[in-house]
Amino acid sequence: MLRLLNIELIKLKTSRVSRVLIFGYFFLLTCIALIAAIKFDIGPIKFHLAEQGIFNFPFIWHFNTFVAAWLKLFLAIIIVSMVANEYSNKTLKQNLIDGLSKKEFILSKFLTVILFSVVSVLFVFVVSLILGLIYSDYNEIGIIFSDMQYLVGYFVKLVGFFSFCLFLGILIKRSAFALGFLILWQTFEGISTGILYWKAEAIAPYVTRFFPLNSMANLIKEPGTRLGAVKSAANQLGEEFTKNYDVQFWDVLIVMGWTAIFIYGSYALLKKRDL
Template identity: 70%
Template structure:
């Protein structure tokens, strides 16, 4: 396994575009700390973003994993480009000639996906822990390490999404078209949501059905955290609105994404096995 990973990381590090995208991605993950520096002082109005509670434990686990989840598109480009380069540069054929089986080839790509997800999760966990220790109003051990389910959800979300990108890269073989299909699939899920809501189900049932679709199931792992803020809840109560959102990550939501991950990786292997290279 280590040998397979070494082969993949040598390929990625020797590709200038991939190197820039990977470094940019991890820089963005780290730069979330810059949010703490945002301050507005306009006359008597003083606003410090860190003071509204976004870095309080355990809320910070929810907020940071949700926000940094959007940066995954950088690695999505790396993954589909990685596969496109294998086909365009004929390195996949050379790897197979050199004795690598198709099963080992897919495994090496999945190990790369897994590595990206693990390193990203460690990054987000570390940055969140440091920010929380610096700015949180609650520093009890039991509070700091509660709600870590969001960190697990973040990891599962990345593995699922990157596996989808890997599958598209093998299916389409052109990075631009693979990324285009990824965007198209998001649109297709949105259209399907509208159709079943219009013709078949109520809002609640529609959300249940959509929870089985790949991209929506990944999004469902970490719900939006903004309405969870005390300040937002207070304003809502003052205007007579009651925000009742279930922010928790449920075991069956994780299971759905893991099932899609298995489907994408197995389908990638079947595609490669049947394809004449």
């Protein structure tokens, strides 16, 4: 296991482009803390975002994992290119000739995906903990460490998304086309969802829940409407949100299912192909 991870890390470490992108990604992840600095002070309107309750435990776990998840696109570029480049440099062929099996090759990529996800979770955890300790109104241990489900959801979401990128890299063999396909797929899911809700509204929520990108998005629902200020504003307008913001067990299962399909699919593709 460690050997396979090591092999992949050598490949990433020595490439300047991946070094810059990985560093950039974790730098941006840390920059979530900068949201705390958003402050408007225009005459009578005083607005300090950090004091609106977004950094309150346990809400901060929900808010930060939701925001951090957007940055995953950065790592998606790395994942796609670390697979597609093996094709374009023909180093995949050389790796196999040197005695790596196809299974080990996929495993080394998948372990890297897991590693990236674990480190991202740790980063978000540490950054959120520090921010929370500074700005949160509640500081009891029990409250700080409640709602850890969002970190689990974040982890499953990253692993699922990166596995999808890995699969696209193997399937399409060109980084640019694979990323293009990712955008195309997102559009396709969007259009299908629209059509389903228009033509067959009764089954639409059940079907769209199984779309890969949609199921990943479902893991951590938007936290905006949960914010105290927004809630009270809505209440005044007579609107009431009755949304369940929890990470749903079924969504976790669906995304894990997709992860398994993507990783096995990558292996099956590689096994079938002549290089």
